[in-house]
Amino acid sequence: MSSAPHLSPPGLSVEELSWGHPLPGSGWRQLFSGFSLSCPPGQFLVVIGSNGSGKSTLLNLVAGTLRHSAGRIHLGGRPLHRLRDHQRARWIGRVMQNPLEGTCPGLTVAENLRLAERRNRPARFAAGFLISAFGGIHPNGGDRRRYRELLGELGLPLADRLDEPVGQLSGGQRQTLSLVMATLGSPDLLLLDEHTAALDPRAEATVMALTDRLVRQLGTTALMVTHSLEQALRHGDRLVMLHEGGLIGDWNAAEREYLEPAALRAMYGAAIVAPQSSSAADGSSAS
Numbered sequence: 001m002s003s004a005p006h007l008s009p010p011g012l013s014v015e016e017l018s019w020g021h022p023l024p025g026s027g028w029r030q031l032f033s034g035f036s037l038s039c040p041p042g043q044f045l046v047v048i049g050s051n052g053s054g055k056s057t058l059l060n061l062v063a064g065t066l067r068h069s070a071g072r073i074h075l076g077g078r079p080l081h082r083l084r085d086h087q088r089a090r091w092i093g094r095v096m097q098n099p100l101e102g103t104c105p106g107l108t109v110a111e112n113l114r115l116a117e118r119r120n121r122p123a124r125f126a127a128g129f130l131i132s133a134f135g136g137i138h139p140n141g142g143d144r145r146r147y148r149e150l151l152g153e154l155g156l157p158l159a160d161r162l163d164e165p166v167g168q169l170s171g172g173q174r175q176t177l178s179l180v181m182a183t184l185g186s187p188d189l190l191l192l193d194e195h196t197a198a199l200d201p202r203a204e205a206t207v208m209a210l211t212d213r214l215v216r217q218l219g220t221t222a223l224m225v226t227h228s229l230e231q232a233l234r235h236g237d238r239l240v241m242l243h244e245g246g247l248i249g250d251w252n253a254a255e256r257e258y259l260e261p262a263a264l265r266a267m268y269g270a271a272i273v274a275p276q277s278s279s280a281a282d283g284s285s286a287s
């Protein structure tokens with residue numbers, strides 16, 4: 001995956017992570033304290049947990065939009081916490097919950113794809129400067145052919161809508177485009193933060209089918225946060241449950257087969273009222 005020396009196991013490795021936040025008024029809440037999670041390369045990990053359990057915060061810490069106070073985050077041996085934002089953007093693709101966040105509504109589908117390609121391009125100062133200075137977001141004929149082929153191969157009707165402003169697309173179509181944009185540079189890590197939560201069931205099914213396909217096709221390690229128990233039981237290779245910044249459940253695909261939605265719902269309920277047991281935080285199976 002990379003020529004960088006592997007100082008820790010490849011894939012995503014989160015070790016002894018600590019992060020807290022001030023409470024309204026006064027006081028401090030230590031949400032993560034010595035949190036560890038190891039994700040082998042290519043693993044599609046689904047993260048569930050009750051509101052406020054720390055799912056999005058975990059993704060933000062991995063993405064570097066939040067800074068942890070202690071611990072280490074490595075991707076394929078690269079220390080993510082020491083990288084600059086533009087370097088991290090080359091290796092991490094991200095799709096947020098709100099379809100309005102991942103795309104530029106005033107630009108066309110093709111221009112959005114061009115922007116994503118530029119963002120994911122290895123940083124070379126001179127080339128980057130020239131592209132920025134001379135209207136690099138305008139796709140040329142070759143770009144447009146590639147985009148049409150890519151979207152066509154993925155079976156997406158967007159292939160015929162390259163010149164439409166993205167603001168005219170439905171939420172589902174925008175999320176589809178966000179997903180394609182996030183994976184354009186074949187990132188080593190894909191972060192999906194409730195990326196289907198704002199979609200109707202049909203659009204959700206389309207986006208989840210595309211998610212499965214892209215993750216498998218690219219072999220990327222992926223972390224998906226969801227509140228949908230149906231998704232949690234159907235998608236990904238592994239399911240973990242968070243509560244109060246700790247792991248209280250960890251099931252591989254075989255173990256997950258035996259989980260019932262009702263049992264998971266009951267755990268959600270238990271998670272809300274019961275404090276996390278210390279033995280659950282070591283990432284061991286809780287099935």
Ligand SMILES: Nc1ncnc2c1ncn2[C@@H]1O[C@H](COP(=O)(O)OP(=O)(O)OP(=O)(O)O)[C@@H](O)[C@H]1O
Pocket residue numbers: 021022031049050051052053054055056057058
């Ligand atoms: N930047 C921040 N500053 C202060 N507090 C924060 C910050 N980010 C998250 N929090 C707090 O950390 C806790 C966990 O938030 P987080 O968004 O990770 O939960 P979640 O599990 O994703 O919940 P939900 O399912 O509701 O999205 C919450 O209490 C939230 O208010």
